[in-house]
Amino acid sequence: MTIDEFNALDGDGATALVLTAAAVPTWASAVVARRPYPDVAALLAAADSLAEHWAQPEVDAALADHPRIGERPHGSGAAADHSRREQAAVGTAPDTVRERVATGNRAYEERFGRIFLIRAAGRSPREILNELERRLTNDPATEVAEVADQLREITRLRLAGAFA
Template identity: 50%
Template sequence: MTLTEFNALPPQDADAVLTRCLPVPRWVAAVRDGRPYAAWPELEARASDAAAHLDDGELDDALAGHPRIGERASSPAHHAEASAREQSGVDRSDAQVARELAEGNAAYERRFGRVFIIRAAGRSAPEVLAELDRRLGNDDATERDETVRQLREIALLRLREVAS
């Protein structure tokens, strides 16, 4: 869809498109209500600013939209098509990669109490695993900030795919 088409969507259709990018009602409303956008940079700035800070409930909502890295989407909230496309650089058929991701995901969830999220698009499995390992050393506040940054990057990537 073009930016012009996105600008012309009825509010409920725009909400559906935006929710697939970041399932946070406040963010969806902020981006929707900023229409019409003259060009992608204006839309990107509004979307980025609105996603810069997520409260705890919004963070939970956003994370519910993502499967574990290296796993297939198992919930309708996971947006299977986008997740599969974004994780295409992670070879699930490689038994060692699958094992390392499962172990890393489990360690991360024990450490931080939430699913590990990373903008996987454009990253290989070794890059994802290195980031997972590095982020396990973060303190809680630093990791929460990184999680929000990654969610924002994913939202902007998805938004660009649907409205550029």
């Protein structure tokens, strides 16, 4: 898709596309409302700016659409396709790493009450495991901020990918 095609979409179509990057309806509506964009860089800058203050409600909304790290996404559609691509490396990890990630996922969910989220694209399974284990030591407020940062990174990559 080109930026001109995005700018020409009706509101529902543009919002649906933006929601594939992050399931945060208020953010997606705000991104769409700022159209037209002169180029993809301007769109990404606006999306980043609008996501800068994501907090617990936005994180919760977006996480509802994410699978656990190391698990295959269920369903179909753009969001599930993104997750499959982003987490592909974890499936190739040694059994010991996959087992530690699964154990860490359970500990994380017990501690923080939500799934562990990390920008998996570009990271090795070992890096993901190390980050999971490090973040288990975060206090809840620090972790919400880290999750929001990771979510913004994922969102930026996904949105940029829609225009590649």
